[in-house]
Amino acid sequence: MTTTIDVEGMSCEHCEQTVEKALCDVTDVVSANAKHETETVTVEGTVDTTVLVQAIEDVGYTANA
Secondary structure (H helix, E strand, O other), X not given: OEEEEEEEOOOOHXXXXXXXXXXXXXXXXXXXXXXXXXXXXXXXXXXXXXXXXXXXXXXXXXXXX
């Protein structure tokens, strides 16, 4: 399953890496691809969206699915 989430506050590649790592640490996430230019992250895996949003918010960003 592919999920795209809006992420407010990403401004550089380091931000992308932080969000991607946080999501990849979630069980059942296969991959995460963040883009600061569009402030989105695409996640592959079978995880409830609320869990993904919480993982992003736990590292300091605002997320909206």
